[in-house]
Amino acid sequence: MRETGRAATGHIAIYLLGVWLAVSGAAAVGVAEAQTSFADDFVPQPAYAGQTRAPLATQSPRLIFTTLTTDLFNPFGLQWLPDGRMLVTESVGRLRVVDSNGTLAEPIEGLPPIWAVGFNGLHDLALDPGFAENRHIYFAYAAPPEGSTIPGPEEDFAETARRLVARARLSEDETRLEDVEIIFEAMVRRLAFGPDGKLYMTTQAAQAQRANAQDMNHLGGKVLRTNPDGSIPEDNPWVGDDSIHDAVFANGLRDPSGAAFNPGTGELWTVEHGPRGGDELNIVRAGRNYGWPIITYGREYDEEPLGDGLTAMDGVEQPNYFWAPSIAPSSLMFYTADLIPHWTGNAFVTTLAGEHLARLELVGDRVVAEERLFVGNEQRLRTASQGPDGALYLLVAGEQGSVIRLTPKPVTNPLAE
Template sequence: MSLAVGGGSIGRGVVACVLLFTLAGLAAQPRVQPVATGLANPWAVAFIEGGRFLVTERAGRMRIVEPDGRVGAPIGSVPPVVAGGQGGLLDLVLDSDFERNRQLFFCFSEPGPGGNSTALARARLAPDRSRLDDVQVIFSQKPKVASSLHFGCRIVETPDGLLFLTLGERFVRKQDAQRLDNHLGKIVRLTKDGQAAPGNPFAGRHGALPEIWSLGHRNSQGATLGPDGRLWMHEHGPQGGDEINLPQPGRNYGWPIITYGENYGGGPIGDGITARAGLEQPLHYWVPSIAPSGMAFLTSDRYGPDWKGSLFIGSLKFGYLDRVELADGKVAREHKLLEGIGRVRDVRQGPDGLLYLLTDSADGRLLRLLP
């Protein structure tokens, strides 16, 4: 047997190799299993008892998804949110001791004098899962701004029981990302009561807010702890220049002084520079922008050794899942998975070791990736 190609021929051995490589490429793509459909612009998912899921919808609803995919009625006692533009009910994480205390944290766009801002709330999920109890807003970004853009709003709990919260610069106030007297364009580190965490880098500095961990950020919609316990995050650039960063205490990540992006419609931002002394370079950046959202390290071996340790990031703009291979703490390769799956808003590893995605649309889906 031979296969004619371009006027020549390929023998059996080469054909076999081609088929093997093709099959290997197909095997590298995970199978997608829909868990639930009909979610309205879902933003975050958490895993609760009995194989159930807790999902936020941007319009201000929180719902239970049953293991068989049934979507429950909205949970009661969710506080009012500013649902418009990029704002609404956004991230959600369970307390590390959730099985005992039923406590969870969520962030949202909070209305108030002068506009709105990102807020962090703490609550307990009622035993019957019908409502939130003991709801308390423990932190509000200052100042409130009249904008519907760039809320940030990803939450990460650290092994020592503290909370990181990413905060956008609200688009119209990008220069404030360089100032320490506000929370715009910052990452803050908090106790579970919403207070500045002990040891924060600007504590006691005149004119600086003690909650601030790092500054010079634009709009982070992905954050997670790495296997080494460090905080990883990504942030949206303008037109180009999305970034992965490892925020260190007191460091300045440059926005809007340095960027690998440009103004919408073209033209430089500021001086149009990509580096300056005293400002941190990103670990990785994308040009053009992929509009990243959601971020998770795979720590399980459910997908085989090649995937374990990879970083998974959703693309809102291009509708795929990005598998990021790392080597020596740097990005070595990227693999586009599930192209055309839709706007991937959240990526999480479940307690079963599998990856779960949320797609952001009026008919959003919760998806499970099977090996």
């Protein structure tokens, strides 16, 4: 097991603390850092106060960043097995069990053919709410072209790869998948089961496909809602409207790369990877339009206004919060444990280009303060998840992708503060 962290230099107390930690065998301390400035002066006018650039949050307690493994290839999805071990997807097309010490089991057998190109391949993962009884898992992936089990040329990926969601049964010994069945076809980013037992899926409509987000018979740029077997719930908002796909729950999203249900309200929240600027935090409600690409707080990548340059429109939802410049959000979670009481009730957003973990303090539905953790480590964070031990776990993207555990630093030694 390797340890990682960034400690300040030139400070005697921190130096002595490092000596004490080394002697005691504890992990290195990673100093929680809040943002002190933003990357440029692009500040679109928000619709209301507090919609962007919230005040700095009260600094978190000192944290220990423990690297459990660096032997994962572009890890993406993380779920917790009942015994406290992790089930992790690697985009290259592997599904692994990782224990609390970072030991990786052999890849689980029985996955369907997966077409991995760059970061495309095997992506998000969800466990059935009844997993303890039925052992069902759900996963989103890219597959070879229709009628083939062999990937085609890499240059044909965008046109011919199939984007699928499958359900399978994890064997009792956790070595293979059984009864694999495709339950849905769409370019799914994240999977999440709601309190209603339904499966919610976020889908992408980025640059070339941006118009799909407003095409109600296209699945791109949406939140979709199905039963666990992929069938359509009768209470979906547009069931029976022939002009709208029955699976659509909400539309007008660009790239909702994180999704989580707020445990306090039971509502679905997403983080959306915007264009240049305009990354969003949204509360997704049935039948609502979230605006992409007709309204946005972002710009084209050449800095020109996007579309008509609108940031608001009647009948279109405002983001609950937005970031400009971009942070490239990649996942969302709510912290409910008491291991770090300072965090209880907060939302956490991992970032790719931003290379930090954003902690959002909430009052009701509003972001009232923000802190940026893990700053300066130069690592692209893919996914955050609360473990059964109350610690926060991070998946770091890359060919030597890692799992990092965040825990509070003990305060028993007076040199620690």
